[in-house]
Amino acid sequence: NAGVTQTPKFRILKIGQSMTLQCTQDMNHNYMYWYRQDPGMGLKLIYYSVGAGITDKGEVPNGYNVSRSTTEDFPLRLELAAPSQTSVYFCASSPRGVAGIYNEQFFGPGTRLTVL
């Protein structure tokens, strides 16, 4: 199993450009997440999805959009890139939880994005 894969690994964007960060998981997990990590900071949740067709905002959603048309894929869209979006982006997935049971998240290797 490949686990969680992310493409591209690196990208440089100019201000105002748009791009889509791809994320795919092959573990048949219901839950998927997008985080960003800024230097010296922890990971902050951008968006999450609990299943195909269902997405919701996390802590820092502004400037991003997501969609979840299949269980496997959870792309993150940046419409108008800004320097403040320079960061490392991580996608993660986990099995569906039930009350009182927590399932760990599995992370992809990340995409390093620079906006100039």
Add this chain to the structure above:
Amino acid sequence: DQQVKQNSPSLSVQEGRISILNCDYTNSMFDYFLWYKKYPAEGPTFLISISSIKDKNEDGRFTVFLNKSAKHLSLHIVPSQPGDSAVYFCAASHAGGTSYGKLTFGQGTILTVHP
């Protein structure tokens, strides 16, 4: 509002000694805590977790302690090895069904283990 805090940005220890990484939280709704380990250019990987109904969980060289009254947890690594050198993130969640597994992370602590 930083709900999960790791106040030590870095920690340096000698191989074979104990490493103690600390984490504090403010949200009383958190009832599940995790430690993730991250190497450069890789995603975080799960290390160990603890539920709020316990005060200690052990897995090999790794032990996590939880002090609910102080809203504090710590990760002990004994003995420390050079391969443990990485960034360690503390994370917290609410295990209820409606939380959907969302995690709140601390800022991370860079652990360096010297041979």
